[in-house]
Amino acid sequence: MDYKDFYKKLENKELKIAVVGLGYVGLPLLIELDKYFDVIGFDISSRRIKELKNSCDKDSNVKTEDLKGLKCLLTSDKSDLKKAGFFIIAVPTPIDNHNIPDLGLVESATALTAQNMPENSIIVYESTVYPGVTEDICIPVIERESGFKNGKDFVVGYSPERINPGDKVNTLTRIVKVVSSQDDESLEIVAGVYGKIIKAGVHKASSIKVAEAAKVIENTQRDINVALVNELAVIFSRIGIDTSEVLEAAKTKWNFLDFRPGLVGGHCIGVDPYYLVYKAIELGYHPEVINAGRKINDSMSEFISRQILKNIISNSELKNNIRVILFGLTFKENVSDCRNTKVVDIYNYLKNYNIDVSIYDPLALKDEAKEHYGIELIEPDEIKDMDAAVFCVAHDKFKEMDLKDLKTKMRTENPILFDIKWIFNKEKAKKAGFRYWRL
Numbered sequence: 001m002d003y004k005d006f007y008k009k010l011e012n013k014e015l016k017i018a019v020v021g022l023g024y025v026g027l028p029l030l031i032e033l034d035k036y037f038d039v040i041g042f043d044i045s046s047r048r049i050k051e052l053k054n055s056c057d058k059d060s061n062v063k064t065e066d067l068k069g070l071k072c073l074l075t076s077d078k079s080d081l082k083k084a085g086f087f088i089i090a091v092p093t094p095i096d097n098h099n100i101p102d103l104g105l106v107e108s109a110t111a112l113t114a115q116n117m118p119e120n121s122i123i124v125y126e127s128t129v130y131p132g133v134t135e136d137i138c139i140p141v142i143e144r145e146s147g148f149k150n151g152k153d154f155v156v157g158y159s160p161e162r163i164n165p166g167d168k169v170n171t172l173t174r175i176v177k178v179v180s181s182q183d184d185e186s187l188e189i190v191a192g193v194y195g196k197i198i199k200a201g202v203h204k205a206s207s208i209k210v211a212e213a214a215k216v217i218e219n220t221q222r223d224i225n226v227a228l229v230n231e232l233a234v235i236f237s238r239i240g241i242d243t244s245e246v247l248e249a250a251k252t253k254w255n256f257l258d259f260r261p262g263l264v265g266g267h268c269i270g271v272d273p274y275y276l277v278y279k280a281i282e283l284g285y286h287p288e289v290i291n292a293g294r295k296i297n298d299s300m301s302e303f304i305s306r307q308i309l310k311n312i313i314s315n316s317e318l319k320n321n322i323r324v325i326l327f328g329l330t331f332k333e334n335v336s337d338c339r340n341t342k343v344v345d346i347y348n349y350l351k352n353y354n355i356d357v358s359i360y361d362p363l364a365l366k367d368e369a370k371e372h373y374g375i376e377l378i379e380p381d382e383i384k385d386m387d388a389a390v391f392c393v394a395h396d397k398f399k400e401m402d403l404k405d406l407k408t409k410m411r412t413e414n415p416i417l418f419d420i421k422w423i424f425n426k427e428k429a430k431k432a433g434f435r436y437w438r439l
Contacts, residue, residue, distance in 0.1 A: 018084035114145035160215030227293035266331035301345035328393025
């Protein structure tokens with residue numbers, strides 16, 4: 001492949017960069033690249049493109065002023081991709097109902113890009129995958145759909161996304177970017193593109209497989225650490241001691257890792273470990289620790305639900321027509337995304353026991369809650385005559401709530417406050433008139 005003046009052409013805006021997939025990964029990337037390069041923002045959803053052209057991001061991952069300042073082409077017309085020479089594919093990599101990696105979106109985005117890319121193109125993947133996907137699965141798709149030969153007519157690279165949804169501190173430009181490619185020359189180009197926008201700098205991985213593995217173990221490690229404290233919470237619950245108090249004492253030692261128990265959902269931590277497990281099994285090794293971590297974390301919604309039910313039943317004030325309000329539906333704090341949320345497990349568990357359950361979430365999108373789960377989110381003025389409050393998500397807006405005011409919306413004398421995310425001070429909650437339980 002001819003790399004002569006490739007990066008210079010990008011800098012001089014003689015060659016365009018196309019970002020394929022404008023979700024929570026691709027959109028922030030597009031905004032930063034737009035400051036230095038001639039960029040095309042592509043998404044197969046015309047609805048999404050229309051939304052972005054109107055300077056609106058329903059997921060609130062970027063600021064409105066950033067969208068208004070975009071100079072790039074926003075399009076759902078795949079023929080516009082013919083104008084680019086450097087492609088970044090940033091599409092979701094979910095799992096199916098059997099926890100098997102679903103590479104359908106990556107493969108379709110790859111095929112679409114290949115059908116429209118010119119000769120001498122570089123295609124970089126950001127999607128989380130198991131080691132080998134970029135070279136063993138994506139390259140054959142590109143060759144088949146484009147008619148080009150890898151190494152001669154195009155090369156691929158891999159630079160895993162490290163976006164932390166809802167985090168306003170550790171943003172795209174402040175996180176070191178791992179970059180990789182098929183050879184040294186293209187690696188310099190990939191590093192140059194990302195180095196232009198990433199203030200924290202880039203790390204050049206020795207190979208694409210190393211970069212793929214580095215990404216998939218980031219969330220696997222976190223999943224296992226959370227699984228440990230979740231299992232501890234179950235054990236301490238049986239002993240009858242407060243998990244929070246135990247961890248506060250333990251973390252006074254300098255090398256104790258500070259993780260908290262809780263629900264593990266979403267499309268990263270609860271998904272990525274299965275990609276590594278799949279690859280390991282393919283190679284004849286059955287992971288034990290990774291699978292154990294997934295099993296524990298997947299079981300926590302049922303454990304929490306049982307604790308809620310047990311405490312409600314033990315409250316002599318509560319007999320029939322029990323009403324419970326869940327605060328938060330999204331998969332984590334300060335985001336609007338409710339895909340793969342574990343809160344819905346708690347909702348369904350309690351509903352199965354004929355409990356009247358409502359959910360209030362000021363950030364979750366009502367239409368998505370209805371579409372994905374058939375749940376009608378309520379408004380703040382509809383929170384009244386409740387018997388128990390369950391705080392499932394630690395939105396900043398919930399942390400600002402006045403518990404004395406919340407108490408007025410309860411109909412029992414000693415309502416129960418279930419604080420899954422350790423939002424409130426236990427003594428203050430009791431002073432406000434609540435019976436208090438935390439994970």
